[in-house]
Amino acid sequence: MIVSDLLQIEGLHAGYGRIEVVRGVSLTVGSGEVVTLLGSNGAGKSTLLKAVAGLLQPSAGTVKLGADDVTGVAPEKLVRRGLALVPEGRMLFGSLTVKENLSLGAYATGVDEAVLARVLALFPVLKERFSQRAATLSGGEQQMLAIGRALMSKPKVMLLDEPSLGLAPKVVGQIFEALDELRDDGLGVLLVEQDANLALKHSDRGYVMRGGRLVVQGSAVELRCDDDVRLAYLGSWHRKEQSDADMEP
């Protein structure tokens, strides 16, 4: 069963101290849907994820998970309700083994052997590295472990912050293929990604964020064709005359 609005964010404001970074964002993520959030550095994407995940108290607006209002609910409780965050920079437990990292992913819910088997099938390399310390994994393996760890809590929605950061293209491809499979399982994914081209290729819908607000939204196909988006985030200077015109004073 596909729920169209599993995660519903309404007019969310969040920031640090007096500095407001997210200024009224509304978006939805359905089950079995990958939604990408694009935007340049400092647009407020990571802050938005933090506010949704409960790591940051929103100053206004609501976050709903299914029918429940979960605005400002502590992260450890959100995990139990089915919202998992894969934080930027992965935040693995380096001195602990792969196995222990995965068990900790299920800290809130208890380890479900079927879920563990699913994670290891999705990322077979984690099985090979099962009793190695997480710090000894390669960057790509660490990202897989970070996603695997989040999956261990049996989330309905996963927030994924910059999974391709600093990774080789080949590994990034593997991670996005795994994402395709997870979508087929019915997982809702809110993805923040710098590699807009790749992200949109694996997404259903997308939003573009600028200055703390959503400025463009649409299906992944629409966004890939949108000239503004292409110019700003896809690195495609296809319509040269326009870009030249833009540069003139």
Added chain:
Amino acid sequence: MNAFRVRQWFGVIVAMAMLAVPLVVTDRYVLKVLTFVGVNAIVVVGLALLFGFAGQVSLGHAAFFGVGAYASAFLTGTLGVPWLGAVALAVVLACVVGWAVAVPSLRLKGHYLAMATLGFNEIMSVVFVEARAVTGGNDGLGNIPFPSIGPLELRSPTALCVLVWAVALAVALAARNITLSRPGRAMRALHATEPGALAVGIDVAAVKVRVFALSAGLAGLAGALYAHAVGFISPSSFGLDFSILLMAAVVLGGRESLLGPLAAMTAFTLLPYSGALLPGIPRAVAETIQDWVPDLVGLTVVLTLIVRARGASLRFATRKQAEAGEDS
């Protein structure tokens, strides 16, 4: 599985050998020193959980040790509470005080947590001196009853030593179980990365408070045993220097290790008594060592941090895994 069996049996044999030591040794002085080793082992296990596993600094553990000692001594000596009940109440009190220190200190990390707990230790040092009605002030508190359960009273140095070592062994085993189970993983997780720990649903604040209270409670337990084993306590035993010695043992013993801090603390405890323990050591050498103990301890810590910041990290159970990890 077989290796696990072997290790288990090895552990049982070592434990029995350790408990047999006080039965073989007859020298009263040596028995007293061995009792101190056991008492300090209990405190250092608690601090290893707090600092070595959960990564939370405490420079106030001598104060919790003191709270346990004075509470149990006062309850038995002055109020006439039975020994077992007094020790239990002392542990609970130390836990509660630890909890009270942990809750406001939670927002602090690293140096600030160190400063807060250091301040707590200093405050308690003053309390131990000034609360004369309970502590006897600088004159100390004497005539503390021996441990007794009903008609059974433990008063021989051998019995006291066996009691302390048995408790220390039980504490070490319980701590080992904690480190290998879910709460232990949570502690190591928040040590590794707090945002990561939050992301997987660990209530970081609650884990910190619990491990702090547990650690304080163990220090209190050790303090209570110390008071009844020695029979006399005074504020000088619960000063900042003991807190620092404990931290030094955990630094030297290594992160995520129980055996390391235990070994280090044993060495630190025995060091001042080298003259009595090593027959044939020249008196001058023994006296020099005794005078220089704080310097030797400080020097070892500095060397540890320069050479190998993780400390000795004696971990028999996971050494193979760690090696496998580092090879690839």
